[in-house]
Amino acid sequence: MYSDPLSRFRSTRCPRRFTRLALLAVAILLLAACASTPHRRESTYKPSHSALADLPALAPSAASAGEANDILFRAIALVGTPYRWGGNTPAGGFDCSGLIDYIYRTAARIELPRTSHEMAAMDGRKVHRMTQLASGDLVFFDIGGAISHVGVYVGKGRFVHAPNSGGTVRLDDIDGPYWGGHFAYGKRLLD
Template sequence: MKLGLNFVSVTLLLVLGGCSTAPSVGRGPASISSLGAPSKISQGQADDITIYAVGLVGTPYRYGGNTPDSGFDCSGLIGHVYQSRAGVASPRTVSKLQNWGQPVSSDNIRSGDLVLFAQSDVATHAGIYVGDGRFVHAPSTGGEVRLDRLSSKYWSSQKMAFRRP
């Protein structure tokens, strides 16, 4: 049986994510002082969220979009993934995601947590952390859902915080 590249990539990502260390991050739109955080989702659901989110890479960006057929903006992607894989409804805007769930320290992030980026302490973008210092997000008009590294030049220069629904 021939396995698709996407399945192999997701499997490799999950294996590597379990062995990785958390990236160093600065303070962001919400306090990240807690060492861990309770969650509405189990570890199994977090794994399902991660696999599904990575599988959506390549879906077109669309402002206001919240389905694979219509495309996604960043909060629409998060809402679709959490609802589909964990039955958990998320806020529909990035500004409301900023206070959703519990803050998580960068030392305790896990796959399925949210990563939020801020300017002037106001969240402006969000994605789903998938392990190994990577996150899935819907970045901008004309783009598509993609997998990026938190350590990239652009993202590492942003204020970021992590939250666990």
């Protein structure tokens, strides 16, 4: 007559009692769920690992602070743009020197030579210690015995550059294992 044992209980015995038990069971389950340890989700944010991150940020002279800010905003805005050897526009992609020339030309109206080696030979104050770099400084890297890579220092131990074929413009720690070992010097053009 009854298809399941509970249907007989619900229909003939105490419908209120069944309802109370069901509500009590739901309440216990909810309380047990609230009392359990929450699952931790791994954050996708990766804070800087640079030892320079805790140092006070340096800026170029007050007269060029506005240009430095424009350079930083332009550089950060280009992160994610594809790398392309010989590239010098956001639409076409960038190589390292094309990126730096584009940033300085559009943000500070300073035209730079085409290669990192030529940029390194320009007039400007050399900065030999990473701790003395100011936001907006060019940073040069010696790879294979000669200056062959350039980026722009944004502060707190980080720089923006177009590192390699198949990659994109990115933000890296200047004192990381690879870049720290190849850092040659910085050059301040904004003072």
